Amino acid sequence: MSPTQLLSTSISSTSSAFLAAPIAFKARNQNVSMASKKPPICTCVAAPQEQKNVYTTQVSRNANIAKLQAGYLFPEVARRRNAHMLKYPDAKVISLGIGDTTEPIPEVITSAMSKRAEALSTLEGYSGYGNEQGEKPLRTAIASTFYGDLGIEEDDIFVSDGAKCDISRLQMVFGANVTMAVQDPSYPAYVDSSVIMGQTGQFQKDFEKYAYAMYMSDDNPRSIFEIPGAKEVAMETSSFSKYAGFTGVRLGWTVVPKQLLYSDGFPVAKDFNRVICTSFNGASNICQAGGLACLSPEGLKAMSEVIGFYKENTNIIMDTFNSLGFSVYGGKNAPYVWVHFPGQSSWDVFSEILEKTHVVTTPGSGFGPAGEGFVRVSAFGHRENVLEACRRFKQLYK
Amino acid sequence: MSPTQLLSTSISSTSSAFLAAPIAFKARNQNVSMASKKPPICTCVAAPQEQKNVYTTQVSRNANIAKLQAGYLFPEVARRRNAHMLKYPDAKVISLGIGDTTEPIPEVITSAMSKRAEALSTLEGYSGYGNEQGEKPLRTAIASTFYGDLGIEEDDIFVSDGAKCDISRLQMVFGANVTMAVQDPSYPAYVDSSVIMGQTGQFQKDFEKYAYAMYMSDDNPRSIFEIPGAKEVAMETSSFSKYAGFTGVRLGWTVVPKQLLYSDGFPVAKDFNRVICTSFNGASNICQAGGLACLSPEGLKAMSEVIGFYKENTNIIMDTFNSLGFSVYGGKNAPYVWVHFPGQSSWDVFSEILEKTHVVTTPGSGFGPAGEGFVRVSAFGHRENVLEACRRFKQLYK
Incomplete structure (x- = not known):
């Protein structure tokens, strides 16, 4: 003992x-x-x-958490980046890892948040607890902007403080006795939150997230609800993070159509609503003002300019790796480029790139077994940093 | 079939x-x-x-959620208030129910949030993903302001979007196999989030929340960590909601001391950190700027003036019910007054007060069996509304 x-x-x-x-x-x-x-x-x-x-x-410690094999991916990448910076204090480290937005938020959006914050110091402009589901004008604007002719209504939209947070709340809704299927490679929060809740086994759950719809430039559906019948089998989680640079502001939404029913006919939306009323108190009113400004005509135009800038970054990165003879995936409809290093370990390639170029990427294996042999390069970065990183890649792999 | x-x-x-x-x-x-x-x-x-x-x-529907007997308390109160307003469209309804702050946020605090929002549109002022645990200056300020000489350090503080949200994340940390004890009456999120996670049975968990420390005017401890040894058995969740009127802004924190260990010696803080990294992405950077301003000397002074205002409201309500011969509890160290109606059902009293005075209260039984026979009257309200509500109470119970 x-x-x-x-x-x-x-x-x-x-x-x-x-x-x-x-x-x-x-x-x-x-x-x-x-x-x-x-x-x-x-x-x-x-x-x-x-x-x-x-x-x-x-x-006793929660055995499900003890099952998690390693730290959550992105903090682990940050830890290695910080260790690298301690080792090379003079290196100019460029982060193309987590996929964090770098460009300022358009002024039309920040000024709406600034005004809302200022109004909170006035008797007329003050507001306390909002609806857990979000402010009605924002829910209406999300429904009409993203799901205009798809039959998704304002009350199907649940505003949140971000997609990652909603994923966990969805896990709470379904509980430990459902099993969860995820694509491979996959956003690690899907897997980890599922492990924490004790969900393992075979597929039972209809659950999907479309990535980065506003970055899409081909005919693929932007929303799963473009597929007939999807309202009866699917939910969708999205956010303003990569559209408007809201990664630090925190604002997202989840669509739970009222047509989505459990096997006993009970509406999933009612239970999701019960969970958010219990475990969430609504997104910040200031951030919701920003979201509403995003969906104004000026906001939409400003967002599409920022997205266009990141898409140019994506093209620069893709062209670089293509010219070096690598097989490159992604990049077309999402601001990430997956570079193939056949037969190599993702973490080894990650380490080699970091050691020799001072550029932080993300090891593909962090997204699931099918990501092994890949590194993911994020297109979020100032233009000069993306260009400099590409110069270093060309130096390393010439 | x-x-x-x-x-x-x-x-x-x-x-x-x-x-x-x-x-x-x-x-x-x-x-x-x-x-x-x-x-x-x-x-x-x-x-x-x-x-x-x-x-x-x-x-299949999550059986744990199906166990929840009724809607979450406060949305249910809101539903009944709305029904009442439809029935009496001309009535001047006064809400002393959920305990929602009504007074504007001091300008020193809103201007910090406004400035942070504006800065996000500049290259120098932009920030993306923050640390899931919160910004270091805010964590440091919380530790020194509220736990100055109690041995709680900056890295024991986890900044969040509010206490209610952290309660659910704590439930995720502990999982379904612990059992949960709550005081009775109790904040309903404790019970409901526990039911959702499938926690039932006898006491095992050391977990406490102190309410409203800044409203306390006697010698009781403001923080559980004033009690020797508490760092090894307790966590504490708190928020800026009732101190600074942040109910809609959303900002709170949880203290998980590094000395708190599971039975196997593993630190609880490490698992809490893993859960927030997986299921949360940090509080909004704009709101964190507001929190930091709250803890400046000017912010603290402004907050204590707002708190003083609500405490005057509390005294007005207590004096009213005392003068009518009711037994009144609470009110001294918290902005809520519990009025005893022996032998009556809380919901019946709630309905009678609403029907006859157009004042919304909260039925005590919504907080647990021990709350039956009480209604809770919140002291959050504009002064003229509190005075008017008290006039109506005197009319009803004279």
Whole structure:
């Protein structure tokens, strides 16, 4: 029995079930002294001076979280970038990793947020709790802008603080007893949030996210709801992050059509609504003002200019890798370029590129087994950085 | 077999496990026509014209959500308020229900948010994804302002979009296999989010929230971490909502001390960090600028003036019910007054007050069985509304 086990098992819980916090305060010191009196049986134990501070609660760790094999992908990439910057303090590191927007938000959008913030200091302009589902004008504008003739209505739209957040709330809606299918490669939040909820096994769930619809330039559907019958089998999550540079502002939405029913005929939207009312209090009113400005005629024009800029970046990156003889995927309808390094490990290629060019990419294997052998290069960056990164790629792979 | 079951069981899932959304599109119409050809065996079925639109997925409803007995408390109160306003379109309804702040946010705070929003349209001022845990200056300011000499450090603070949201993320951290104890009466998000996650049974979890520390005027601890040893057994969730009128702006924080360990010695903070990295992308950068301004000397002074205003409201409400001979609880260290109506149903009293005075309160039973026989009156309101509501209470109960 390790000292840690000794400490935790010798504490009994109190019977004061409704007074949560202060249990076991008294017992704590007694146990520490017990532990120091009794020499541990196992030899691989912490040094005695460390034992003094080891108090453990009786709460077991969530086994589902323990299953997660590694840190969430993007913080892990950031950790390696930071380590690299410590190793090479003078290097000009260029980040084409996580896919973070870099260009300023169009002024027509920020001024709407600024005005809303200022109005909050006035009696007329102040607002408190909003609807958990979002402000009606924004829901209406999202429905008409993105789903105009698809039969999606204002009350099918749930405004959120971003797609990643909604993915977890959707997992809460479905619970541990459904099983989850994801594409491979896949946005890691799909997989990780599913593991946390304890969902494993075979496909049962109709759930899809279209990426980056406003970046699409061919005839593929922008929304899953362009497919007839989709309202009865699908939901869709989207955000303003990559359209308007809202990665730090935080605003998104999820469409849960009222036609989507569980096997017993109960509407999924009613349960989603129950979960957001319980676990969310609506997106920030200031950010919602920004979202509404995004969907004004001037906002839409400004957003499409920013998107056009990133698409030019994408073309520069694709041309670079094509000219170096690499097979390149993606890039056409999304601001990411997948470069193939057959037979190599994604993390090895990631490390080599970082070490030799000081450019941060994302290892494809972080998105799933099918991503192995690829690195993903994000097209989000200032133009001079994208050009400089491409110069370094040409140097490395010439 | 009901038509609904017939429809759902006759659809077989495809083997394309990695293409989530478009399954069963083909099968759908076939099944609908099957159903209309085959008369239902059970007599209590939907009328045939309704069957045409009934397509159900194969996904089962989450049994935990189905367990929730009624709508989340505050939307239910809002629903009844709205019904009342339809019934009495000319009535001047006063809301002292959910506890929504009504006074403008001090200008020193809104101008910080306005400036941050404007800066996002400039190259120098733009920022994308922030740290999921929050911006370092804000984490530092929270640690020093609220936990200055309690040994809580900047990296123990996790900034969020509000306490309600963090409660659900904490439930995700602990998972379905722990059991949850809550005080009674209790903030309903504790109970409902716990039910959604499937947590039932006896006490195991050390978890506490202090309400409204800045409203406290006696010697009780403002933070649980004032209690020696609490860092090893407790977490604390708080927010700017009631301090600075941020109910619509959305900003809060959770303290997970690095000393808090699971029974196996693993730090809870590491798993909380993993969950927020997976299911959250940080609070809005604009709102975080507001939070930092709250904690400046001018911000703190402005916040305490707003809090003083609401505390005067509280005294007015307490004096009113005391003068009418009611037993009144709360009000001293929190901006809510609990009025006792012995032997009566909370919802009945709520309805009577609404019907006869057009004042919205909150039924105490919505907070748990121990709240039965009480209504809660919120002190958040413009002064003239609080005075008018008190006049009407005196009229009703004179």
